[in-house]
Amino acid sequence: MTGSEVPHSFRLAYVPGVTPTKWIRIWNERLPDVPLTLVAVSPTEAFGVLRGGGADAGFVRLPVDRTDLSAIPLYTETTVVVIPKDHLVASAEEVSTADLAEEIVLHPLDDTLDWERLPGRPAIERPATTADAIELVAAGVGVLVVPQSLARLHHRKDLTYRPVSDAPESRVALSWPQDETTDLVEQFIGIVRGRTVNSTRGRQAPAEQHKATAKAKAKAKAKRPDAGGSGGTQRKTASGKPAGRGARGGSGGPKGGKGGKPRRRS
Incomplete structure (x- = not known):
């Protein structure tokens, strides 16, 4: 980023009673270069603020007009x-x-x-x-x-x-304009839904998945004791005995001749 560039900002509206503190803290940890501005709104003006571009997203109370707004219900209040x-x-x-x-x-x-x-x-x-x-x-x-x-x-x-056991209940939701589902809105949706910082939201390509799996298999194979090299086990003959030197440290047979008894002189 050059000195003349201004970082994006994210404006979050919220109605009285909603406490967005925990989500703001996660946002600041994950996107420290993108300032988040809170916009306090009344329940009656919240949707007008979202439609008018006064906020990128907002915590509102249901119901939400789904004609032009998206919403994710979060919790129901007592x-x-x-x-x-x-x-x-x-x-x-x-x-x-x-x-x-x-x-x-x-x-x-x-x-x-x-x-x-x-x-x-x-x-x-x-x-x-x-x-x-x-x-x-x-x-x-x-x-x-x-x-x-x-x-x-x-x-x-x-x-x-x-x-009050039988009174109507109020439900809180995250809402935003349908036509303005920006990358920053997606980031905030992920935070609210509890996605981890490394989550791909299920969009990892099959080729990337295959590459990661193959790499893991190769790494596991390299750690096997019989994978060859100096760290491998001693090779055995068909009889089950170790190949190589004999029991006394020799080459496994008499030097320079065939095995068996010496011939008698005539």
Whole structure:
């Protein structure tokens, strides 16, 4: 790379609640010359940022419109209800939506859960954001049902949360524009999917596989003790005795004559 060349960069969008730290660390280890820039987006604007070129890929919440975006589902989150620490529900390990029937359940405009019917009683107004709803929970106005990562993100000492067994769940995915599946996007997909640095993603050519196999066989054959050379074992005759010198260090027979008894003189 010459001094005038600028290295490529990779822009990664992410919605609240997603923590991409471990993937960023692996990226920096494998591609130290390619800076990764994080782009924080709300769930409602995430797809517009990807389509508009504001990010190369992003961690989003499903569903994803597959018309022009690709997506790899990653994990499903536990859904919890956020409540004051002294709330009656806090005494249970897990609750159901029926347990919230008498509660005012806040429904922020940026809610990420796909409700068929919101549990409990509705508030007079919908909070603009999840963060605003958390403040109302702390003020004793109502309770809030959200993915667990958002409850952790907006943690307060005076609040706690409990799993809701039958609430909708939120799924997180890696998404990117279908027409922009660049080499860097492929690199990041490999990191997210847990591929090793030496992985070929199954694209190794058959000729390369055959060459590697033949090389390994030749190396193994060279290590055999009977492969010839000075390191080989002593060759044996058909009778099973070692060939070469006799038992007394001789050549194996009398010198300069045939074997047997000497002839008598007449």
